[in-house]
Amino acid sequence: MSRTVLVILNQPSLDTPAHHSGASEYALVDPAVPHLNVLDLAATRGDGIFESLSITAGRPHAIDAHLRRFAASARKLDLPAPDLNAWRDAIHAVVAELDPVAEAVVKIVMSRGVEGDVKPTGWAYAWPSPDYRAAREDGISVITLDRGYRHDIEQTAPWLLTGAKTLSYAINRAVLREAAKRGADDVIFVSSDGFILEGPTSSVLFRRANAILTPGTGLGILEGTTQGDLFAWARTRGMETGFELLTPAQLAESDAIWLVSSGRQAAPVREIDGVPHTIDRELSAAMNAFLLDRTR
Amino acid sequence: MSRTVLVILNQPSLDTPAHHSGASEYALVDPAVPHLNVLDLAATRGDGIFESLSITAGRPHAIDAHLRRFAASARKLDLPAPDLNAWRDAIHAVVAELDPVAEAVVKIVMSRGVEGDVKPTGWAYAWPSPDYRAAREDGISVITLDRGYRHDIEQTAPWLLTGAKTLSYAINRAVLREAAKRGADDVIFVSSDGFILEGPTSSVLFRRANAILTPGTGLGILEGTTQGDLFAWARTRGMETGFELLTPAQLAESDAIWLVSSGRQAAPVREIDGVPHTIDRELSAAMNAFLLDRTR
Numbered sequence: 219m220s221r222t223v224l225v226i227l228n229q230p231s232l233d234t235p236a237h238h239s240g241a242s243e244y245a246l247v248d249p250a251v252p253h254l255n256v257l258d259l260a261a262t263r264g265d266g267i268f269e270s271l272s273i274t275a276g277r278p279h280a281i282d283a284h285l286r287r288f289a290a291s292a293r294k295l296d297l298p299a300p301d302l303n304a305w306r307d308a309i310h311a312v313v314a315e316l317d318p319v320a321e322a323v324v325k326i327v328m329s330r331g332v333e334g335d336v337k338p339t340g341w342a343y344a345w346p347s348p349d350y351r352a353a354r355e356d357g358i359s360v361i362t363l364d365r366g367y368r369h370d371i372e373q374t375a376p377w378l379l380t381g382a383k384t385l386s387y388a389i390n391r392a393v394l395r396e397a398a399k400r401g402a403d404d405v406i407f408v409s410s411d412g413f414i415l416e417g418p419t420s421s422v423l424f425r426r427a428n429a430i431l432t433p434g435t436g437l438g439i440l441e442g443t444t445q446g447d448l449f450a451w452a453r454t455r456g457m458e459t460g461f462e463l464l465t466p467a468q469l470a471e472s473d474a475i476w477l478v479s480s481g482r483q484a485a486p487v488r489e490i491d492g493v494p495h496t497i498d499r500e501l502s503a504a505m506n507a508f509l510l511d512r513t514r
Numbered sequence: 515m516s517r518t519v520l521v522i523l524n525q526p527s528l529d530t531p532a533h534h535s536g537a538s539e540y541a542l543v544d545p546a547v548p549h550l551n552v553l554d555l556a557a558t559r560g561d562g563i564f565e566s567l568s569i570t571a572g573r574p575h576a577i578d579a580h581l582r583r584f585a586a587s588a589r590k591l592d593l594p595a596p597d598l599n600a601w602r603d604a605i606h607a608v609v610a611e612l613d614p615v616a617e618a619v620v621k622i623v624m625s626r627g628v629e630g631d632v633k634p635t636g637w638a639y640a641w642p643s644p645d646y647r648a649a650r651e652d653g654i655s656v657i658t659l660d661r662g663y664r665h666d667i668e669q670t671a672p673w674l675l676t677g678a679k680t681l682s683y684a685i686n687r688a689v690l691r692e693a694a695k696r697g698a699d700d701v702i703f704v705s706s707d708g709f710i711l712e713g714p715t716s717s718v719l720f721r722r723a724n725a726i727l728t729p730g731t732g733l734g735i736l737e738g739t740t741q742g743d744l745f746a747w748a749r750t751r752g753m754e755t756g757f758e759l760l761t762p763a764q765l766a767e768s769d770a771i772w773l774v775s776s777g778r779q780a781a782p783v784r785e786i787d788g789v790p791h792t793i794d795r796e797l798s799a800a801m802n803a804f805l806l807d808r809t810r
Contacts, residue, residue, distance in 0.1 A: 224552060254550035254557055256520060256637050261550055262623065264560025264682040295684065296691055327558065341552050364671045367662045368706065375660045377692040378685055386560040386682030388591065389674055395592055396673040410664065410706070 222345045223312040224249040227305070230328050230340030231298035237337055244308045246315060249343065258339055259330040264386030266329030266338075267291040271309065272480040272509075273322040273344070278309050279480065279512045283443040287383065288326065290441075294382035298338055300328055305340070312344040321347035321510070323481050329385065350482045354506050357488030357497045358403040358477065362466050363393050365407035365415055365438075369463065372438040380438030390418035404477055406469075406490070413437070414469050420479035421445040424464075424472035425498060431472075434461030444478040444509065451508045466490075474498035476505070483509040518641045519611040520545040521604050526624050526636030527594035533633055540604050542611060545639065554635055555626040560682030562625030562634075563587040567605065568776040568805075569618040569640070574605050575776065575808045579739040583679065584622065586737075590678035594634055596624055601636070608640040617643035617806070619777050625681065646778045650802045653784030653793045654699040654773065658762050659689050661703035661711055661734075665759065668734040676734030686714035700773055702765075702786070709733070710765050716775035717741040720760075720768035721794060727768075730757030740774040740805065747804045762786075770794035772801070779805040 225244040229236035247253060259265035269284040285302045292300055309324050316322055324344045331338045372380045379386075393405045406422055407415040414422055414433050421442030423432050430452045435441050449459040469475060475487040475495060484505040486497035521540040525532035543549060555561035565580040581598045588596055605620050612618055620640045627634045668676045675682075689701045702718055703711040710718055710729050717738030719728050726748045731737050745755040765771060771783040771791060780801040782793035 249552065252548045252550050253552055254548050254554070256545065256549055256623070256639060258550070258557065259687075260558075261554065261556040261625070262564070262621070262681065262683075263687055264680075264684050265687050266684075268558070295688065325558070327552070329557070343552060363673055366664075366667050366671050366674050371662050375662050377659055377688045378662050379688050384560075384684045385558065386684035387558075388560050388562075388680045388682035391555075391559055391561050392591065392673045392675050 219315055219317050221317050222249050222343070223315040224341060224343045225308050225311050226253055227308055227340035227342070229304060230300055230338045232301045233298035234337050243304055244311060246311070253341070254339065255332050257333045259333055260327065260339060260385050262333065264384060264388070265295070266327060266385040267295060267297065267383055268325060268327045268385060269383060270480045271324045272347070272483070273313055273324060274320065274510050274512070276313055276318070277513055278313055278324060279509070279514070280443040280447055281306065281309060281514065283446055287441060287443065288328070291382040291384065292328065294376070294379055295384065297328065297330060300340070305342070308342040312342045316344045319346040323347055327385065347481055353403070353482055353485040354502065355499070357486040359401070359489035360404045360406050360477065360487050361397050361400055361402045361491055362406045362408050363396060364410060366410055367438055368411045369409035369413040369415070369437045372436055381440060383440055393418050404485070406477070408466055409437070412465050413463050414466060415439045417477045417479070420477035420482070422469070423448065423476045423478050424469060425474040425501065426472050429458040429460060431460050431462045433463055437463070442478060444480055444483065447509065447512065448478060448484070448505060470495070474501065476502065515611055515613050517613050518545050518639070519608040520637060520639045521607050522549055523600055523604055523636035523638070525600060526596055526634045528597045529594040530633050539600055540607055542607070549637070550635065551628050553629045555629055556623065556635060556681050558629065560680060560684070561591070562623060562681040563591060563593065563679055564621060564623045564681060565679060566776045567620045568643070568779070569609055569620060570616065570806050570808070572609055572614070573809055574609055574620060575805070575810070576739040576743055577602065577605060577810065579742055583737060583739065584624070587678040587680065588624070590672070590675055591680065593624065593626060596636070601638070604638040608638045612640045615642040619643055623681065643777055649699070649778055649781040650798065651795070653782040655697070655785035656700045656702050656773065656783050657693050657696055657698045657787055658702045658704050659692060660706060662706055663734055664707045665705035665709040665711070665733045668732060677736060679736055689714050702773070704762055705733070708761050709759050710762060711735045713773045713775070716773035716778070718765070719744065719772045719774055720765060721770040721797065722768050725754040725756060727756050727758045729759055733759070738774060740776055740779065743805065743808065744774060744780070744801060766791065770797065772798065
């Protein structure tokens with residue numbers, strides 16, 4: 219077992235040939251050694267897709283929802299369909315090899331492969347999570363930033379790949395640097411026509427009285443796997459759930475706000491654009507207890 | 515000498531440590547062997563920059579303009595400043611090792627490096643160009659596609675990294691697939707407020723009487739190195755040059771249109787959105803003769 223674990227898939231898609239005929243489904247390899255060609259389209263064009271799954275007690279969370287979204291991202295990019303059985307096996311394989319830790323993350327990546335070739339490249343990598351307790355308990359400060367696109371971009375310009383989780387994430391990194399420059403921890407994207415969208419690596423949730431809401435899908439944003447599980451859980455507690463398009467001013471009037479994602483789970487927002495916001499410590503704690511205790 | 519050539523830089527930026535202390539400036543390596551870690555931010559986040567230079571008769575074109583733009587892209591991404599002397603040496607090194615061919619391309623790439631590390635990864639890769647004669651002589655068909663951003667996005671939302679040549683190019687690839695689905699060769703991006711921008715890998719030039727024009731910079735588009743050289747050349751022939759913001763309808767009224775870029779050079783546009791456009795064969799031939807004969 220190891221502190222970090224990497225497997226390379228032999229045949230990430232059944233639509234394309236295996237890399238090594240007759241080889242096993244995946245190979246456990248040393249993450250410190252180079253495994254990618256410089257012509258891999260992951261590296262030269264950010265041309266591929268990924269998912270990050272959280273792991274507690276050796277159990278990957280929301281694996282079905284992640285694999286479903288992985289396949290949906292592949293379709294948006296006209297990639298070969300990922301062989302979800304092979305990817306599921308790879309996820310379980312890296313988790314099985316990982317040193318026992320309270321929390322870990324598995325990232326799965328599928329690129330279009332080496333330029334000029336037809337075989338996608340696929341790998342799964344697992345590592346221990348950083349300590350997210352401060353973010354979960356005391357909250358995070360966020361800024362809102364213009365995403366540049368209208369809220370209906372996914373319908374009007376599908377070639378912009380909004381709603382797909384691609385490897386072209388330079389913007390998602392740049393906005394976190396912008397947040398850091400302004401002394402904030404994270405970002406909420408706003409559409410060019412003024413609607414709340416999502417974080418660069420998270421979904422936005424908000425509470426209004428007994429209802430938990432999120433802007434919803436079809437806005438050029440990702441369908442949140444953590445958001446999906448939280449909605450199902452909230453309904454079991456008698457809360458309402460729903461989708462609502464809203465402005466930053468309307469978000470600021472909600473009773474509580476969270477950025478939710480695999481890994482960090484539910485991070486209550488304690489400040490937006492420099493203005494303090496109430497955090498719901500009790501509900502945040504219940505959310506995180508549920509999320510970390512998921513058995514699938 | 516080889517058909518394709520790869521060098522890995524030892525110290526892509528003087529702001530950060532060398533990868534191997536005391537090693538030479540670059541290492542000539544086998545391109546068929548993996549050289550990238552799966553945690554390299556080039557591969558996981560498209561978090562880096564690149565340039566592509568055309569080569570004829572062993573001479574890289576517009577190397578100063580490319581290196582200047584490379585450095586400008588690094589600044590936009592808050593990357594360590596590339597050591598331009600080292601990059602220049604690397605470009606000349608791959609060109610010197612390349613089998614003699616009429617035309618070739620060198621691509622230089624600098625990523626933020628392996629996640630958690632502080633050392634950028636850098637490489638230069640050279641390969642023979644495909645045969646672009648048909649595109650240069652008979653022209654290309656293009657479609658216009660919404661880029662989703664307003665034409666002033668670079669000023670209003672610099673965190674979206676427009677105007678930087680990043681490795682997050684999944685959209686630039688997706689629009690070429692969209693063009694292929696519609697039976698076209700290439701794409702001209704239009705801003706969400708209706709102005710002509712650029713191609714996914716080229717600048718848009720157009721002729722009106724004796725003037726050669728381009729939409730210009732500051733529109734969230736790249737400053738074209740080929741466009742820059744063509745403008746200087748056009749002025750030596752007594753033509754006027756200039757910048758003009760214009761709509762697709764205005765572009766369609768121009769006397770001739772080109773997409774210009776390193777590699778393919780000047781490709782006259784023979785059809786836009788299914789409507790035939792006049793191509794200026796004589797001027798196109800003169801442009802390409804000039805571009806391919808550049809000595810620097």
